[in-house]
Amino acid sequence: xxxxxxxxxxxxxxxxxxxxxxxxxxxxxxxxxxxxxxxxxxxxxxxxxxxxxxxxxxxxxxxxxxxxxxxxxxxxxxxxxxxxxxxxxxxxxxxxxxxxxxxxxxxxxxxxxxxxxxxxxxxxxxxxxxxxxxxxxxxxxxxxxxxxxxxxxxxxxxxxxxxxxxxxxxxxxxxxxxxxxxxxxxxxxxxxxxxxxxxxxxxxxxxxxxxxxxxxxxxxxxxxxxxxxxxxxxxxxxxxxxxxxxxxxxxxxxxxxxxxxxxxxxxxxxxxxxxxxxxxxxxxxxxxxxx
Amino acid sequence: xxxxxxxxxxxxxxxxxxxxxxxxxxxxxxxxxxxxxxxxxxxxxxxxxxxxxxxxxxxxxxxxxxxxxxxxxxxxxxxxxxxxxxxxxxxxxxxxxxxxxxxxxxxxxxxxxxxxxxxxxxxxxxxxxxxxxxxxxxxxxxxxxxxxxxxxxxxxxxxxxxxxxxxxxxxxxxxxxxxxxxxxxxxxxxxxxxxxxxxxxxxxxxxxxxxxxxxxxxxxxxxxxxxxxxxxxxxxxxxxxxxxxxxxxxxxxxxxxxxxxxxxxxxxxxxxxxxxxxxxxxxxxxxxxxxxxxxxxxxxxxxxxxxxxxxxxxxxxxxxxxxxxxxxxxxxxxxxxxxxxxxxxxxxxxxxxxxxxxxxxxxxxxxxxxxxxxxxxxxxxxxxxxxxxxxxxxxxxxxxxxxxxxxxxxxxxxxxxxxxxxxxxxxxxxxxxxxxxxxxxxxxxxxxxxxxxxxxxxxxxxxxxxxxxxxxxxxxxxxxxxxxxxxxxxxxxxxxxxxxxxxxxxxxxxxxxxxxxxxxxxxxxxxxxxxxxxxxxxxxxxxxxxxxxxxxxxxxxxxxxxxxxxxxxxxxxxxxxxxxxxxxxxxxxxxxxxxxxxxxxxxxxxxxxxxxxxxxxxxxxxxxxxxxxxxxxxxxxxxxxxxxxxxxxx
Numbered sequence: 022x023x024x025x026x027x028x029x030x031x032x033x034x035x036x037x038x039x040x041x042x043x044x045x046x047x048x049x050x051x052x053x054x055x056x057x058x059x060x061x062x063x064x065x066x067x068x069x070x071x072x073x074x075x076x077x078x079x080x081x082x083x084x085x086x087x088x089x090x091x092x093x094x095x096x097x098x099x100x101x102x103x104x105x106x107x108x109x110x111x112x113x114x115x116x117x118x119x120x121x122x123x124x125x126x127x128x129x130x131x132x133x134x135x136x137x138x139x140x141x142x143x144x145x146x147x148x149x150x151x152x153x154x155x156x157x158x159x160x161x162x163x164x165x166x167x168x169x170x171x172x173x174x175x176x177x178x179x180x181x182x183x184x185x186x187x188x189x190x191x192x193x194x195x196x197x198x199x200x201x202x203x204x205x206x207x208x209x210x211x212x213x214x215x216x217x218x219x220x221x222x223x224x225x226x227x228x229x230x231x232x233x234x235x236x237x238x239x240x241x242x243x244x245x246x247x248x249x250x251x252x253x254x255x256x257x258x259x260x261x262x263x264x265x266x267x268x269x270x271x272x273x274x275x276x277x278x279x280x281x282x283x284x285x286x287x288x289x290x291x292x293x294x295x296x297x298x299x300x301x302x303x304x305x306x307x308x309x310x311x312x
Numbered sequence: 313x314x315x316x317x318x319x320x321x322x323x324x325x326x327x328x329x330x331x332x333x334x335x336x337x338x339x340x341x342x343x344x345x346x347x348x349x350x351x352x353x354x355x356x357x358x359x360x361x362x363x364x365x366x367x368x369x370x371x372x373x374x375x376x377x378x379x380x381x382x383x384x385x386x387x388x389x390x391x392x393x394x395x396x397x398x399x400x401x402x403x404x405x406x407x408x409x410x411x412x413x414x415x416x417x418x419x420x421x422x423x424x425x426x427x428x429x430x431x432x433x434x435x436x437x438x439x440x441x442x443x444x445x446x447x448x449x450x451x452x453x454x455x456x457x458x459x460x461x462x463x464x465x466x467x468x469x470x471x472x473x474x475x476x477x478x479x480x481x482x483x484x485x486x487x488x489x490x491x492x493x494x495x496x497x498x499x500x501x502x503x504x505x506x507x508x509x510x511x512x513x514x515x516x517x518x519x520x521x522x523x524x525x526x527x528x529x530x531x532x533x534x535x536x537x538x539x540x541x542x543x544x545x546x547x548x549x550x551x552x553x554x555x556x557x558x559x560x561x562x563x564x565x566x567x568x569x570x571x572x573x574x575x576x577x578x579x580x581x582x583x584x585x586x587x588x589x590x591x592x593x594x595x596x597x598x599x600x601x602x603x604x605x606x607x608x609x610x611x612x613x614x615x616x617x618x619x620x621x622x623x624x625x626x627x628x629x630x631x632x633x634x635x636x637x638x639x640x641x642x643x644x645x646x647x648x649x650x651x652x653x654x655x656x657x658x659x660x661x662x663x664x665x666x667x668x669x670x671x672x673x674x675x676x677x678x679x680x681x682x683x684x685x686x687x688x689x690x691x692x693x694x695x696x697x698x699x700x701x702x703x704x705x706x707x708x709x710x711x712x713x714x715x716x717x718x719x720x721x722x723x724x725x726x727x728x729x730x731x732x733x734x735x736x737x738x739x740x741x742x743x744x745x746x747x748x749x750x751x752x753x754x755x756x757x758x759x760x761x762x763x764x765x766x767x768x769x770x771x772x773x774x775x776x777x778x779x780x781x782x783x784x785x786x787x788x789x790x791x792x793x794x795x796x797x798x799x800x801x802x803x804x805x806x807x808x809x810x811x812x813x814x815x816x817x818x819x820x821x822x823x824x825x826x827x828x829x830x831x832x833x834x835x836x837x838x839x840x841x842x843x844x845x846x847x848x849x850x851x852x853x854x855x856x857x858x859x860x861x862x863x864x865x866x867x868x869x870x871x872x873x874x875x876x877x878x879x880x881x882x883x884x885x886x887x888x889x890x891x892x893x894x895x896x897x898x899x900x901x902x903x904x905x906x907x908x909x910x911x912x913x914x915x916x917x918x919x920x921x922x923x924x925x926x927x928x929x930x931x932x933x934x935x936x937x938x939x940x941x942x943x944x945x946x947x948x949x950x951x952x953x954x955x956x957x958x959x960x961x962x
Binding site for chain 2: 131277
């Protein structure tokens with residue numbers, strides 16, 4: 022078969038996981054560095070409630086920007102994130118099935134699971150897992166969450182994070198992500214190149230450092246205020262995400278010294294742990310609360 | 313009848329480097345189980361792939377032998393009531409008791425018979441615990457909170473004693489006689505017996521034997537390169553990794569555009585080895601060839617898709633490397649020193665900028681010339697380059713290559729290039745004096761500054777690899793012939809270094825442990841000088857007079873210790889003529905002569921002294937003088953070694 026477009030790959034994966042009883046969510050609308058940080062993962066993995074969800078998450082990493090000049094590196098890439106809580110016993114078979122669903126004939130390729138444990142100190146989170154290698158290329162991060170927000174998890178979720186640009190560039194056999202066919206006749210560069218160029222310029226050269234520090238302080242204070250109030254865990258978590266993104270921006274601007282760095286990470290971590298505690302205290306979170 | 317046993321623990325992919333230690337641990341524990349429960353039998357073999365640990369044993373009994381033991385009860389004189397109580401406790405009736413006569417009188421007794429249990433029952437009870445007790449560096453849980461931990465989720469269990477399944481369960485996974493084949497090449501569910509297990513797996517895409525997998529990879533590499541005037545760059549560690557990340561390894565040959573050969577070989581090899589797990593290939597002259605060997609975990613690459621995919625990934629990696637090389641050149645190393653303020657060396661210790669300042673000062677203090685000081689200034693600057701951020705194991709090497717490119721003197725760039733050496737116990741140390749000094753100063757600074765803030769290795773925990781740093785430091789000083797002492801006011805660090813020095817001379821250099829201890833007791837801070845003394849003592853030890861005199865020294869030390877005596881001022885007037893005076897005279901006569909000849913001369917005098925002279929003389933003055941004579945002997949030799957530490961036959 023001819024290879025799928027970028028958007029058809031996304032459709033195929035969403036359909037595949039929808040058929041396996043996942044809620045299909047839309048991307049979270051606050052800047053995040055990875056799909057893990059969206060509340061659909063960070064908060065939903067906590068507590069005893071089973072949950073299954075899949076969503077594309079545009080993930081912003083200011084320091085990875087290359088002004089659109091590097092064929093493989095992006096300031097903002099797209100992850101397809103799947104959370105299966107609790108992880109089913111045949112989770113790896115289900116995962117391999119998803120690769121078939123996007124047109125990978127496994128009998129003609131080489132798949133390996135190589136040790137790669139994941140850790141996010143700012144989220145008090147870590148897990149055990151692998152990078153899944155397809156013909157020598159990492160296509161998915163596969164993690165069994167163990168802790169999140171400092172809590173041992175009641176049910177161990179499997180987290181599958183597909184790097185969409187890499188996978189599709191591979192399937193379409195193009196050397197640069199910008200040459201990916203996004204929709205029939207439309208290239209990735211036509212959709213995204215300008216973001217990469219402009220945001221690289223902003224992140225590395227123009228972002229107002231003093232303003233960012235001020236914003237960081239404001240969002241931190243707002244988070245702390247909200248954490249003292251009942252029933253506003255989700256707005257409080259948005260403030261954590263804001264702080265985290267601002268930290269990444271400051272980092273890309275080279276505005277954080279060694280001594281400051283440890284302290285700032287600790288500040289974000291403290292907020293994230295506070296939110297996780299507040300979430301755990303809430304009784305039986307209802308699905309409507311996020312949807 | 314003796315029975316064979318087979319255990320297979322089926323899991324999701326276990327990290328390659330953990331597999332062999334876990335197998336050994338499993339083997340030891342299982343043999344312990346057989347022995348403890350007297351089940352007979354020996355572990356016959358173990359095997360593993362990333363998805364399974366296998367243990368086979370032979371010669372197990374079907375059930376334990378019955379045991380008879382005589383249990384003594386109350387004294388006969390205690391009467392019928394006591395006898396009845398004892399009988400009840402033994403689960404019998406008083407008429408079954410017998411009388412046993414001992415030295416203390418007559419007692420009720422009972423011959424208790426314990427019936428042996430079926431081996432299958434014992435194994436069914438013990439195996440779940442044994443499996444979960446296998447030691448791993450890091451474990452996980454995969455069911456609910458507080459549930460079993462293992463390296464990765466357990467997905468199936470095969471446990472057979474002869475033809476029968478040993479039934480047990482680990483959180484929903486029941487043991488049986490069903491295994492699972494290769495994820496892509498085999499069936500997910502295969503009925504097996506002990507006899508056909510290996511064969512069944514083979515026909516389902518799993519080569520059970522690590523040796524066979526290794527041999528397959530090696531043979532195929534030879535086949536791929538045959539007739540091409542190319543040879544593989546040998547890499548036993550990489551081979552071991554590939555053996556344990558595959559169930560059915562198959563080697564393929566790939567290539568890359570020779571334009572990338574313009575990049576330093578170090579960079580290309582690192583990308584291939586560490587990031588892609590490829591073997592590098594060399595031409596007949598030993599230069600890198602534009603080829604690589606990848607090992608798949610599947611049977612074939614019929615359409616060349618796997619080769620194509622791997623080549624594509626490698627091209628992207630090489631493009632990255634080339635991009636980093638070009639970008640990094642825009643800012644010279646020398647202009648990056650300030651940037652080190654933003655690179656953390658260790659959170660409690662500070663930045664690499666501060667470390668650099670200290671290392672430069674140390675190099676200067678140890679007599680490093682301007683080139684050595686320049687190298688010290690530049691040595692950490694590559695930590696700010698994109699190349700090292702991406703390929704961290706190239707730190708130092710990249711700095712050296714950039715320094716060379718940017719016109720630094722050879723003494724400078726080579727020292728930067730080599731300053732992380734030695735990277736392993738038998739890896740080379742830096743090849744130049746400048747390199748040795750920078751490497752020494754870097755490691756010395758790491759040790760002193762970490763110890764200062766309490767980052768001290770304990771047991772198996774050594775997160776900052778300080779043992780390796782200290783071991784490297786010792787090798788640099790001894791083998792690089794650096795003359796200065798290694799000395800510190802930090803008592804803990806001093807003890808730590810002392811251990812490393814002892815380990816080096818004993819386990820790496822092979823000096824006898826008592827020689828090392830004896831020589832180190834006479835001082836160990838100047839390592840080249842310690843090495844010279846060790847060599848001398850090793851030579852003298854082979855001479856016939858050595859052992860006796862060492863024994864005498866031990867005796868002397870004990871006498872002095874008992875007397876709590878340490879004065880060495882001998883008064884000649886108090887010496888008794890004969891053996892005592894002769895020993896004194898011989899000591900004076902040979903003063904200044906080399907150790908080797910003094911030992912031969914003094915030995916008969918010492919022997920005679922101990923034979924004829926009573927050290928513990930009644931007159932306290934004479935006694936004190938004799939002790940002083942002995943002390944002076946010890947002292948005169950103590951700058952070479954403390955010979956009382958030598959283990960002797962006498």
